[in-house]
Structure formats: structure tokens, C-alpha cells
Amino acid sequence: MSRIRRRQDSPSDIRLEIFPVPGIPEVQEGDDVGKLISAAMPDLRDGDILVVTSKVSSKAEGRTRRGLTRVEAVAAETTRVVARRGETVIAQTAHGFVMAAAGVDASNTEPGTVVLLPVDPDASAAAVRTSIKERLGVSVGVVVSDTFGRPWRNGQTDMAIGVAGVTPMLDYRGMSDDHGNALEVTMTAVADEFAAAGDLVKGKLAQTPVAVIRGMAEYTTEEDGPGVRELVRQSEDDMFRYGSRDVLFARRTVRGFSAEPVDGAKVRRAVEAAIAAPAPHHTTPWRFVLLESPEIRVKLLDAMREAWIADLHGDGFSEEAIARRVKRGDVLRAAPYLVVPCLVMDGSHTYRDDRRNTAEREMFVVAAGAGVQNLLVQLAVEGLGSAWVSSTMFCRDVVREVLDLPPGWDPMGAVAVGRPAAPPRDRAPRQADDFIVTR
Incomplete structure (x- = not known):
């Protein structure tokens, strides 16, 4: 987990751009996602952060299933049912994510098929990053995102399920605010913030599965980094681990x-x-x-x-x-x-x-x-x-x-x-x- 230093510049000096990457074709099994992105956006820069919808990585990695109902797929991908109401299931996956339907998706895929999450989303992010580096010679950060609901809040937002070359979490503990108050528990999930920001321009229906965030190079890293595990709360620290169904x-x-x-x-x-x-x-x-x-x-x-x-x-x-x-x-x-x-x-x-x-x-x-x-x-x-x-x-x-x-x-x-x-x-x-x- 990274410790952040105070910005030396003022907020008025910060310029942030978020824009979609158009022209990416329908992804097929075996496709190189980094190659597709490089062809669609050859002017990527060092320090750009790409937000990639998990579904394109899943399709490229052969995680599409035909002849399997959504209910069957959810059961297969579930390691623990957290809550259930009617046909809605909140489940934990093998990755440790707690999300609706264990991340199984039946939208934006051929009729009769469902798409599962990547087996290792951090590796998916790292593969995209490596491919772009080889083709364009630039070092970017990559966040693989998916949609999550949130307890106590209506609506969904995108969150990070895979991270490479991006600091996933910033730790402010031990620092002081402008009034001298010590920050004791403040940690910011920046990878999730990038995922949500990217979703603003990707949209759910526009079929633009990749967004670029420019102006946040300070959050990128040379190495792939620790991945998404910093964002997954361990069970012993989870105050809300058990849902109403499985308590x-x-x-x-x-x-x-x-x-x-x-x-x-x-x-x-x-x-x-x-x-x-x-x-x-x-x-x-x-x-x-x-x-x-x-x-x-x-x-x-x-x-x-x-x-x-x-x-x-x-x-x-x-x-x-x-x-x-x-x-x-x-x-x-x-x-x-x-x-x-x-x-x-x-x-x-x-x-x-x-x-x-x-x-x-x-x-x-x-x-x-x-x-x-x-x-x-x-x-x-x-x-x-x-x-x-x-x-x-x-x-x-x-x-x-x-x-x-x-x-x-x-x-x-x-x-x-x-x-x-x-x-x-x-x-x-x-x-x-x-x-x-x-x-």
C-alpha cells in the first residue's frame, strides 16, 4: 500500500482528461486486447491509465460459456452465497470479490452464452500493459473493471477487479489535515475511483469497452505492482462478511x-x-x-x-x-x-x-x-x-x-x-x- 505525499501544486493546476477509445472491434477468443487497443489509440502516452471492461479480457481468454444457463454459471462461480432475494444472488467468487451473480454476465454477448470473470484479472491487466509497451513503447497503467452494487446505496458503479502499473490504494494514516487533526483510518481506493471515472465515458450501451484517464501519471508505477488484493478486505477484518442468507x-x-x-x-x-x-x-x-x-x-x-x-x-x-x-x-x-x-x-x-x-x-x-x-x-x-x-x-x-x-x-x-x-x-x-x- 502506497503512502502518498502532499501535492506541491494547487488544485487549479491539475488537468484531468477522461475519454473513450473508439473503434475496438468485437473481441474474440485468442485476441490480444493490448494489440486491439494499440491499433485503436496509437497516440497513448506514458502515464496514461487505461480502464478496460473485464468482459473484453474474459472473451479474449475464452471465458464465454455456451449451453450453460446463468443460474448454473452463477452456482459454478460461487464460493459462498452472501445473500439471496428471489433470483438475485450476492455471492463471493474465488477471487474474493463479493458481487451480484458472482460476476456472471449475460449482456453484450451472443444469445445463449454467458461470460465469466477472468480467472486472474491482475494477470489480464498486466498482459494488456505488456502488449501496449511492446507495440507503442509507452508505459501505461491498466485497471480491469466490473460493475458492483454497494450496501446501503442504490445503483451500481464500476470497481477495479484487476490492476497493473497503478497504485491501487493510498494510505493517509498518520498524516494530518489542514486543522492538524490526525488521519487514523483514511485509505483511498484510487483504483476503484479510476474504474468509476472510466465508466462515465464508456457507458453501458455504447460498446466502448476502454477508457483513457490522462493527467494522473503520478499514480502509475514502473512495476505491475501488488494488484487488486490490497482492495479485497480479508475475512477476519470484514465486519459484514455474512449476509442474511448464510449467517x-x-x-x-x-x-x-x-x-x-x-x-x-x-x-x-x-x-x-x-x-x-x-x-x-x-x-x-x-x-x-x-x-x-x-x-x-x-x-x-x-x-x-x-x-x-x-x-x-x-x-x-x-x-x-x-x-x-x-x-x-x-x-x-x-x-x-x-x-x-x-x-x-x-x-x-x-x-x-x-x-x-x-x-x-x-x-x-x-x-x-x-x-x-x-x-x-x-x-x-x-x-x-x-x-x-x-x-x-x-x-x-x-x-x-x-x-x-x-x-x-x-x-x-x-x-x-x-x-x-x-x-x-x-x-x-x-x-x-x-x-x-x-x-
């Missing part, structure tokens, strides 16, 4: 954790989500014990293991079988953070017969489960992995004693929390219809 599916059981410490503030935000769960009689039947001390975690798990082994011996299990079962608790030992959710029956009703009393407790248990589910989902939204393990339910007295909990707090398992050491395995395929009975 529940973000929760996965994680059994291997890295040694990275867990931010307790994230866990507390997950508890805020947990206590938003429904509960009977306007009660609050949840309590959450956060085990942030390594010493208390080890003390609890050691005591639980001893109780578990004693129970298994009493049940007549062999030493080998006991060892296998006890090993299941390793997921709790591997986690850098534990949460023990507890059920409290404050506010519950007492009835004359056991049937209704049993139903009353079951209502509270269901509410506790809803709270735990909310906790697990919000942990995933916070970028943390988790695993709910039921073991504390088999030695409640031991847990209450070690953690010094009130007699009315009923431990409902334990939740291992941490950064996943590896991506979780794919879910077993399940179809909703297999679990539905209609009357």
Missing part, C-alpha cells in the same frame, strides 16, 4: 484451534446475542460463565475427567473404551477460551402434577438451547470457531463446585472458543424436504 450456516463445529488468544470483547458480544433468544414467561433463563483464566480451565477439565472416568468405571467400560471416550474432551483442552452456559429456572411455575412440571422445565431447556445457538452463531460472525460439548451436563455438581456457582445454576455443556486451526470440513448434505412432514 446461520456460518456456525460450524470446530475441533482444532490455533494458539491465538481470544478477544473477550467478541465473546461478550456473542453473549449479547445469546440473551436475545426467546424464553418462557418473560424470564431470562441464561447465565454464561466465561473461563478466561488458563488455570481455571485446566482445573475444571481435570476435575471433570476424573468424574467421567469414575462414572465409566462404574458402568463397566474397559480401560480402552474409557480412553476413547475421555479423548472426546480434548477439544475443550485445545481451546484457548471456554464458555459454560447455565440454565436458571428463576420465574418458572410450579404445578400440582409432574406432567406439567416436566413440560415447564422442558420449556426452559429449549430456551437455554436457543441462547446457546445464538451464542454459537454470533461467535462465527465475530470470526471465532466454536464447539458445543455436552460433558458438563454429566457432572454438574463438580462444575458448580470448581467454578463456585450457585446451586440453582445448571451447566448445559461447555463451548470451546478460538480461531480455527484449519477450515472446517464440508457439511454433510441435507435437504429440508427430508425433515418436513406436511399435514
Whole structure:
């Protein structure tokens, strides 16, 4: 990421030109896009920045598909569905872009075909740049652009999906404004600004897929540069990673954790989500014990293991079988953070017969489960992995004693929390219809 210096010239000295490149023919597979641009605009200059619609690179690189519906193409290009409303799908691509229809386009292409994004848009930009350098002897910057929608804003704009020879991002952090205020988070996505500026003159219907931006040579570089990756926010920094469609599916059981410490503030935000769960009689039947001390975690798990082994011996299990079962608790030992959710029956009703009393407790248990589910989902939204393990339910007295909990707090398992050491395995395929009975 480039650090920018203040301009020495005044704004009145800046002259910026943006104009389309006419005369580029319909691009076919195998075409050299740089050659086509050079022929159409032979008077390109050093420091010019070209904004090239991604579709021309896609067509030249054989990314047109025939006999594939748009829905099928979107599914094939999607690595993660972020949101869905009707037939509109916002999806993440293998590049890391989050965009409508995973970038699949059925416009400005022959009927019965769809166009996919380039496999490596940075390489596409670099290839155009190299070709123009070889033919015209000038060094230009290249931005490959595509259309994106934006959260909280109507309408679309072009953004950069590939960059070569252009500084993609400017970092103003640490500088001061004219009032002496320190700039702490200001970073400008100049490659996206160039993409949007180029789209003003290319248009969507004029079939002019290339624009030239002249007067911004200071933003060009000798080398191809880092490409578009500076503009793609990493998942751990993405506050809006999960859309409405897949937020529940973000929760996965994680059994291997890295040694990275867990931010307790994230866990507390997950508890805020947990206590938003429904509960009977306007009660609050949840309590959450956060085990942030390594010493208390080890003390609890050691005591639980001893109780578990004693129970298994009493049940007549062999030493080998006991060892296998006890090993299941390793997921709790591997986690850098534990949460023990507890059920409290404050506010519950007492009835004359056991049937209704049993139903009353079951209502509270269901509410506790809803709270735990909310906790697990919000942990995933916070970028943390988790695993709910039921073991504390088999030695409640031991847990209450070690953690010094009130007699009315009923431990409902334990939740291992941490950064996943590896991506979780794919879910077993399940179809909703297999679990539905209609009357």
C-alpha cells in the first residue's frame, strides 16, 4: 500500500482528461486486447491509465460459456452465497470479490452464452500493459473493471477487479489535515475511483469497452505492482462478511484451534446475542460463565475427567473404551477460551402434577438451547470457531463446585472458543424436504 505525499501544486493546476477509445472491434477468443487497443489509440502516452471492461479480457481468454444457463454459471462461480432475494444472488467468487451473480454476465454477448470473470484479472491487466509497451513503447497503467452494487446505496458503479502499473490504494494514516487533526483510518481506493471515472465515458450501451484517464501519471508505477488484493478486505477484518442468507450456516463445529488468544470483547458480544433468544414467561433463563483464566480451565477439565472416568468405571467400560471416550474432551483442552452456559429456572411455575412440571422445565431447556445457538452463531460472525460439548451436563455438581456457582445454576455443556486451526470440513448434505412432514 502506497503512502502518498502532499501535492506541491494547487488544485487549479491539475488537468484531468477522461475519454473513450473508439473503434475496438468485437473481441474474440485468442485476441490480444493490448494489440486491439494499440491499433485503436496509437497516440497513448506514458502515464496514461487505461480502464478496460473485464468482459473484453474474459472473451479474449475464452471465458464465454455456451449451453450453460446463468443460474448454473452463477452456482459454478460461487464460493459462498452472501445473500439471496428471489433470483438475485450476492455471492463471493474465488477471487474474493463479493458481487451480484458472482460476476456472471449475460449482456453484450451472443444469445445463449454467458461470460465469466477472468480467472486472474491482475494477470489480464498486466498482459494488456505488456502488449501496449511492446507495440507503442509507452508505459501505461491498466485497471480491469466490473460493475458492483454497494450496501446501503442504490445503483451500481464500476470497481477495479484487476490492476497493473497503478497504485491501487493510498494510505493517509498518520498524516494530518489542514486543522492538524490526525488521519487514523483514511485509505483511498484510487483504483476503484479510476474504474468509476472510466465508466462515465464508456457507458453501458455504447460498446466502448476502454477508457483513457490522462493527467494522473503520478499514480502509475514502473512495476505491475501488488494488484487488486490490497482492495479485497480479508475475512477476519470484514465486519459484514455474512449476509442474511448464510449467517446461520456460518456456525460450524470446530475441533482444532490455533494458539491465538481470544478477544473477550467478541465473546461478550456473542453473549449479547445469546440473551436475545426467546424464553418462557418473560424470564431470562441464561447465565454464561466465561473461563478466561488458563488455570481455571485446566482445573475444571481435570476435575471433570476424573468424574467421567469414575462414572465409566462404574458402568463397566474397559480401560480402552474409557480412553476413547475421555479423548472426546480434548477439544475443550485445545481451546484457548471456554464458555459454560447455565440454565436458571428463576420465574418458572410450579404445578400440582409432574406432567406439567416436566413440560415447564422442558420449556426452559429449549430456551437455554436457543441462547446457546445464538451464542454459537454470533461467535462465527465475530470470526471465532466454536464447539458445543455436552460433558458438563454429566457432572454438574463438580462444575458448580470448581467454578463456585450457585446451586440453582445448571451447566448445559461447555463451548470451546478460538480461531480455527484449519477450515472446517464440508457439511454433510441435507435437504429440508427430508425433515418436513406436511399435514
